[in-house]
Amino acid sequence: MELPIKISQQSREPIYHQIENQIKALIASGQLQTGTSLPSIRALSKDLEVSVITTRRAYQNLEYQGFIQTLQGKGTFVADLNPSIKQEIKQDSVSRALSEAIETAYQHNYSKQQIKKLFLSLLDT
Amino acid sequence: MKPVIDVSNLYKTIDDFELGPFNLSIEPGLVTAIVGNNGAGKSTLLKMLMNLVKPNQGDIRLLERNISEDESWKQHVAYLPQRLLGYDPFNGHQLKEIISNLYPNWDESRFNKMVDMFNVNLSKKYGKMSQGMQQKLALALMLPRNPDIMILDEPTSHMDIPSKYLLMDILVEWMEEGHRTLILASHQTEEIRKLADTIAIIRDGDIIGHYEKDELSRYFTQYWLADSLPHKTLPGEVKRKGERIVITNQERELEAYLKRHQLKWSQKEHIDLNDAISLMLI
Incomplete structure (x- = not known):
């Protein structure tokens, strides 16, 4: 199975972190349900064009944090997650996206007021 | 983890061409791409790894054994050179008979699967096949040996695009099956991007760097x-x-x-x- 993950080589965020966060977001949003089988480290590395060293690190972190589970000889699966953690992840991915937007606005010399105004007007459309 | 291949101070001269001295360490479980310009010395390095070309000086340890001491390591390694000598007069069936008998772990079903996927006509003489078809058959005769280490010298240079993609899937599957190591000399950018974990770069006889792929993607x-x-x-x-x-x-x-x-x-x-x-x- 291919995962809808997009890696940015331009982002300051390390690649293993990007993989980790995007898989978390897919789990939190319900796109990846408990028990869903994940691609092998080698297969995901090929799809994302990254080294297995990077993908392994992302999988290890996800496993350590309880998001995924590896069963010897069977593969890697989405673990059963507490709903409150899902909620937390959701909030986390939205605030990350908004923070990035704010950073872009600052780079273009927007003031706090201007950002607020633009945000509210976009929210109403 | 202990390297499966450890090259130290390897040096070789061929006429006025100097290769090395260089050091290279290859970790198990990884795909290492060897890239370089034409004539940089990639194939010579691979031949030295297989003890087919003797270096002037330096050591090569393969699976923790010095390759020049005994040849017991050879059963763990499959090497595909750019040109296979002696294959021309035989057809696919005959080549399979000869090679499968040499390897006790020969995986017949994998051979049949690859021949099927690549549409290889086994009744045709190797020497009469197109270069792309020769590469397909050569690979189908390589993977079923079930080696721990596979060394491929530009394995897909003549293959059509869909076959190259097929082979990448086959190699991914092969790597997943155990603690295997793949060394790939290649000019194919797609192969390097999708398969390599580390990349050793050879320029005019020198290894100018051995990088993790993701490090190289952000190097400049x-x-x-x-x-x-x-x-x-x-x-x-x-x-x-x-x-x-x-x-x-x-x-x-x-x-x-x-x-x-x-x-x-x-x-x-x-x-x-x-x-x-x-x-x-x-």
Whole structure:
């Protein structure tokens, strides 16, 4: 199975972190349900064009944090997650996206007021 | 983890061409791509790994054994050279008979699967096949040996595009089956991007670097300056494009320099893997 993950080589965020966060977001949003089988480290590395060293690190972190589970000889699966953690992840991915937007606005010399105004007007459309 | 192949101070001269001295360590479970310009010495290095070419000096340890001491390591390694000698007069069936008998772990079903996928006509003589078809058959005779280490010298140079993709899937599957190691000399950028974990770069007989792929994807950064570049060479500068674009391998130093000299830049971007390799081979 291919995962809808997009890696940015331009982002300051390390690649293993990007993989980790995007898989978390897919789990939190319900796109990846408990028990869903994940691609092998080698297969995901090929799809994302990254080294297995990077993908392994992302999988290890996800496993350590309880998001995924590896069963010897069977593969890697989405673990059963507490709903409150899902909620937390959701909030986390939205605030990350908004923070990035704010950073872009600052780079273009927007003031706090201007950002607020633009945000509210976009929210109403 | 202990390296499966450990090359130290390897040096070889062939007429007036000098290879090395170099050191290279290959970790198990990884795909290592060996890239370089034509005639850089890639194939000679691979032949030395197989003890087919003797170095003037230096050591090669394979699975923790010195390759020149005994040949017991050979059953763990499958090597595919660019040109297979002696295959021409035999057809696919005959070649399979000969080779499968030499390898006790021969996996017949994998051979049949690959022949099927690649549409190889086994009744045809090897010498009468197109070069692409020869490569397909050669690979189908390689993977079923179930080696721990596979060394492939430009295995897909003549293959059509769909077959190259098929082979990548086959190799991914093969790597997943155990603690296997693949060494791939290749000019195929797609193969390098999708399969390699580390990349060793050889230029004119020297290994100029052995990098984790993801490190190489961020090795060079291109900056767009707001005004013309100064004449002086900038920190880490490897190339300029026109008046305002500079490529560096020292982001932090360059940015500090630009700041000190009040030079503004509008954008920066990491150079992608292919361009990074090209920059290193120039």
